[in-house]
Amino acid sequence: MKYINFNNYLKKIFLISVVFLLNGCDSVLLNPHGLVAIKERSLILTVFIIMLLVIVPVIFMTIYFSIKYKASNQNQIYKPNWSDSKKIEITVWTIPILIIFFLAFLSWNSSHELDPKKPIESKNSSIKIDVIALDWKWLFIYPEYNIATINEIVFPINHPVIFRITSNSVMNSFFIPSLGSQVYAMPGMTTQLNLISNYSGKYKGISSNYSGKGFSNMKFTVLCVSKNKEFMRWVKKIQNSNKKINTKKNFKIISDPSENNFIEYFSDVKKNLFDEIIHQFHDKTKKI
Ligand SMILES: [Cu+2]
Numbered sequence: 001m002k003y004i005n006f007n008n009y010l011k012k013i014f015l016i017s018v019v020f021l022l023n024g025c026d027s028v029l030l031n032p033h034g035l036v037a038i039k040e041r042s043l044i045l046t047v048f049i050i051m052l053l054v055i056v057p058v059i060f061m062t063i064y065f066s067i068k069y070k071a072s073n074q075n076q077i078y079k080p081n082w083s084d085s086k087k088i089e090i091t092v093w094t095i096p097i098l099i100i101f102f103l104a105f106l107s108w109n110s111s112h113e114l115d116p117k118k119p120i121e122s123k124n125s126s127i128k129i130d131v132i133a134l135d136w137k138w139l140f141i142y143p144e145y146n147i148a149t150i151n152e153i154v155f156p157i158n159h160p161v162i163f164r165i166t167s168n169s170v171m172n173s174f175f176i177p178s179l180g181s182q183v184y185a186m187p188g189m190t191t192q193l194n195l196i197s198n199y200s201g202k203y204k205g206i207s208s209n210y211s212g213k214g215f216s217n218m219k220f221t222v223l224c225v226s227k228n229k230e231f232m233r234w235v236k237k238i239q240n241s242n243k244k245i246n247t248k249k250n251f252k253i254i255s256d257p258s259e260n261n262f263i264e265y266f267s268d269v270k271k272n273l274f275d276e277i278i279h280q281f282h283d284k285t286k287k288i
């Protein structure tokens with residue numbers, strides 16, 4: 001006699017649930033705080049639902065057919081010469097074709113609409129931030145205020161933020177999951193990213209591309225304040241800092257590899273530092 005081994009079942013269920021229980025992620029991507037991230041979430045959900053249009057019927061049919069056509073089911077009509085059905089052909093071709101057309105249309109539209117380089121329209125002034133990936137920390141320069149920070153950015157809500165991104169070392173990836181798109185930071189190149197935050201709050205910023213030993217602590221804080229005044233107060237605070245990056249030597253000290261860096265503020269930044277960092281990869285004599 002056959003019997004079901006429940007012990008075995010329980011072990012399997014336990015193992016599967018461990019995967020979910022140990023998974024400490026709060027799904028930041030599904031809890032967006034800015035226009036770009038909100039649009040990206042709706043794209044993820046739309047594609048997910050469309051995918052279910054295929055998967056759910058397939059799972060259902062697998063169960064249904066295996067019961068209906070099992071050997072012991074004597075009530076079904078036996079058709080050994082059956083070979084073709086127009087109805088089935090039409091269904092299994094039309095549905096995927098429609099889905100692919102729809103997904104193609106959706107991808108085309110959203111990749112243009114959510115292009116990281118595309119400026120975000122807003123009646124509020126935009127804020128420029130130059131991002132430089134170092135080993136293993138992030139340097140942020142605010143060229144309009146002549147200040148810089150390590151591992152912290154602050155900006156007011158509803159103001160579009162324009163990031164220019166590069167790396168002084170290997171390839172990294174700049175990512176604020178709550179606000180949307182991630183973009184690569186690459187040595188000798190500039191990449192661009194436009195984001196906006198529509199809610200105030202403190203978000204996590206990460207490097208999402210493995211870049212060596214200190215990678216796992218290469219994180220930064222994003223503070224989105226609700227008032228422009230608050231942002232200006234923060235800028236003033238940094239403008240009063242004693243630390244500066246106004247010489248190549250200063251930058252060299254900062255760019256030395258270090259792990260687990262705390263937040264640092266710099267009141268004076270060398271003019272064109274961002275461009276010099278890029279040019280050093282094209283002209284070896286200009287090595288910083
Ligand atoms: Cu990739």
